[in-house]
Amino acid sequence: MNENLKKIEHVIGIDLGHGETSAAICSLQWDTSVEQLEPVKDLKLSGNKAVIPSAITFLDDGSARVGDSAFNTELLKKAKVHVGFKRKPENVSGEAEQTMIRFMKEVYNRIRFSYAGILTDGNHLVYIATPSGWDKDTKQLYVRMAQIAGLPTPNDGVTSESRAAFVKAQHDATLLLGRSMDKGAIVFDMGSSTLDFTYMNTSESLDHPIDNGYNCGASYVEKTIFEKLEKENESIRLFESKYPELRDYLLFEVRKFKEEVYTKPNERIRKTYNFEDFIDDVELEDERFKIAFMPGELDQVLEEVGYIESIRNALVDFKNNYISGKQINGVLLTGGASRMTFIKKLVCDCWGLKEDQVHYDIDPSLTISRGVAEVARMDLRTGGMEKGLEQEIKDLEDSDDIYNTFVDKFSLAYKDELATHVKSSLERFASSETDLSLNDLQEYLNAAPKRAANAMTINAARILQDAVKTNLSHVEEVVEDICKHYSQQGMDVNVSYNVSIPQLSSVDVNGLTDAVVANVISSDEIGHFIGTAGLAVGGGLMAALFSGPVAWITAGSILAFRWLFGESDEERKKRLMAEKMIKVDRENKKNEVLAALDQKITGVDVKIKEVLKNNTKMKQAVKSCVAKTLQSYRENLKAARILID
Numbered sequence: 001m002n003e004n005l006k007k008i009e010h011v012i013g014i015d016l017g018h019g020e021t022s023a024a025i026c027s028l029q030w031d032t033s034v035e036q037l038e039p040v041k042d043l044k045l046s047g048n049k050a051v052i053p054s055a056i057t058f059l060d061d062g063s064a065r066v067g068d069s070a071f072n073t074e075l076l077k078k079a080k081v082h083v084g085f086k087r088k089p090e091n092v093s094g095e096a097e098q099t100m101i102r103f104m105k106e107v108y109n110r111i112r113f114s115y116a117g118i119l120t121d122g123n124h125l126v127y128i129a130t131p132s133g134w135d136k137d138t139k140q141l142y143v144r145m146a147q148i149a150g151l152p153t154p155n156d157g158v159t160s161e162s163r164a165a166f167v168k169a170q171h172d173a174t175l176l177l178g179r180s181m182d183k184g185a186i187v188f189d190m191g192s193s194t195l196d197f198t199y200m201n202t203s204e205s206l207d208h209p210i211d212n213g214y215n216c217g218a219s220y221v222e223k224t225i226f227e228k229l230e231k232e233n234e235s236i237r238l239f240e241s242k243y244p245e246l247r248d249y250l251l252f253e254v255r256k257f258k259e260e261v262y263t264k265p266n267e268r269i270r271k272t273y274n275f276e277d278f279i280d281d282v283e284l285e286d287e288r289f290k291i292a293f294m295p296g297e298l299d300q301v302l303e304e305v306g307y308i309e310s311i312r313n314a315l316v317d318f319k320n321n322y323i324s325g326k327q328i329n330g331v332l333l334t335g336g337a338s339r340m341t342f343i344k345k346l347v348c349d350c351w352g353l354k355e356d357q358v359h360y361d362i363d364p365s366l367t368i369s370r371g372v373a374e375v376a377r378m379d380l381r382t383g384g385m386e387k388g389l390e391q392e393i394k395d396l397e398d399s400d401d402i403y404n405t406f407v408d409k410f411s412l413a414y415k416d417e418l419a420t421h422v423k424s425s426l427e428r429f430a431s432s433e434t435d436l437s438l439n440d441l442q443e444y445l446n447a448a449p450k451r452a453a454n455a456m457t458i459n460a461a462r463i464l465q466d467a468v469k470t471n472l473s474h475v476e477e478v479v480e481d482i483c484k485h486y487s488q489q490g491m492d493v494n495v496s497y498n499v500s501i502p503q504l505s506s507v508d509v510n511g512l513t514d515a516v517v518a519n520v521i522s523s524d525e526i527g528h529f530i531g532t533a534g535l536a537v538g539g540g541l542m543a544a545l546f547s548g549p550v551a552w553i554t555a556g557s558i559l560a561f562r563w564l565f566g567e568s569d570e571e572r573k574k575r576l577m578a579e580k581m582i583k584v585d586r587e588n589k590k591n592e593v594l595a596a597l598d599q600k601i602t603g604v605d606v607k608i609k610e611v612l613k614n615n616t617k618m619k620q621a622v623k624s625c626v627a628k629t630l631q632s633y634r635e636n637l638k639a640a641r642i643l644i645d
Helices: 003-007 067-071 095-114 136-148 161-171 219-232 234-242 244-263 297-304 307-321 343-351 367-382 389-398 401-431 438-471 473-486 530-537 539-545 570-578 583-600 604-613 616-644
Strands: 010-016 020-027 051-053 055-058 064-066 081-083 124-130 158-160 185-190 195-200 210-214 269-274 288-293 330-334 358-360
Touching: 010 095, 010 161, 010 367, 020 095, 020 367, 051 067, 055 067, 055 095, 064 067, 064 095, 067 081, 081 244, 095 136, 124 136, 124 161, 124 367, 136 158, 158 161, 158 367, 161 185, 161 195, 161 330, 161 367, 185 343, 195 307, 210 307, 219 234, 219 244, 219 288, 219 297, 219 307, 234 244, 234 288, 244 269, 244 288, 244 297, 297 307, 307 343, 330 343, 343 358, 389 473, 389 616, 401 438, 401 583, 401 604, 401 616, 438 473, 438 570, 438 616, 473 616
Parallel strands: 010 124, 124 158, 185 330, 330 358
Antiparallel strands: 010 020, 020 051, 055 064, 055 081, 185 195, 195 210, 269 288
16 A cells, blocks of 8 residues: 555545535544444535535625525526536536536535534545546546546546445445345436446456446436426516526426425425515516426326336346346446336336345435445555555466465375274274174275275365465455455355366385384284284284375275285184184284374375375366466456446
């Protein structure tokens, strides 16, 4: 991380919308873990309001009023209110661009004034949102406008609105969209001027989210209502002819009425507007107009004029021409206008979804500003974390480090597993309530290698995973930290570590355990204690257990032995091997064998390691799993970073 950023304590996210504006703030808390970060907070832009109209009025003295203040009736008699001035910038000197620059400045100044106790020069940065469809050059021009306006916005301080919504959804469990990110999720952003869609699927190899915008924003609704009023009400036409600069004020009042209709969809909404309330004009002082809608009536009007059909067409076009064949598992409706009652049903019908797959933010007008602030904090806190990470991943991919670690762990584990099953066989021989012979012991020992081989076939996956984690501990830590910043789900490395043990050539382990117990009791004592002498002859049996050649073969098959019985008389060998031994003698012999066992198998793992390190098939199988693991880390980083690109 750039140490110069340590002086930055707060980051502000501002959504300068076509119809309304909101802002949010969060503390960077550099030394706090991501799990303990304080949540983003809304900034109050007007009294107790977190959302203000995107409106500005310029006064003769050079000052300006924004938000609701721009519609002050006394000011309106002297100056024109500007609304709907947000558009795709082309030239910072353009009229609309200059209006936006001034609006940016006034909004930022209001924030600085209201939060003077928190915000000081140099202790914060401001990030802004843009429509998803703007290209990189347009976004950079918009950032330049913010910088001209005096906002401390870095050159990369811009985030697409829909991507901000994705991040907000990832951090807000109540929105339920986060669990759809790897199955296909869409942000449906109903703005005042445009309707924007953004598709995300982290399980696909998308270079970027899929965006598209349509010119059917919600301002069409109030315009439709107002045009109907103009046709029906002569007093409105008279007012407009005398005060054309105040037409936007009437349109704003109609917009507020529309919002109330959709905020209270089950109520009859009725309003009366008296011209004398906002203008001194004898000719108009007794004039007024009314608006009233019954529940569902406004939707019917919008259907009749074709507005709902235009949204339906946009939904179908996006599905057919931009995400054709792709899965849609969840949708987040954002933007203040997404509360219109017909939207959810339309989305379900056109995209084939159930209602519980379509989610609302409880405060859709604040979704974007909160998301922008979240993205900014995450980006700043994780900046520089990835330095050298890709090279580290590539070096691990190209080297044999992980394979060598696997071989070391696997060889030691195999030796331990083999010893465990040998000991188990000895224990079973010694503890049996039935008198057993060395033939029985041989049968038990014959089964021990097979059980060890079966166990190692199962354990290979765990051992490889452990070897991967040992070598990737730093990579995992960095990627996990980055992913946790951007998503509550964190990192999901979904890799199968199942490794097939390939058939290896015989391993000559002669000399590792030459006659483990051959010298425990001398052959002179055979006649004195037949059980003991028998075990002495059986020393050849124990030697064979750890002598070669030993054949390693595929999972589940037996570890074959070539038994060595020495030079003793065949008949005597058969008699001694078949002789029954009482429990106390079997226990004594077990303990004598165990006392020498660990020392005699010390080099078994070394021989195993020598063979495995040069086995091409095993190395190829392991490196294939390693490559998949490393790719999963790359994809997790991509899925996190794509949210802020």
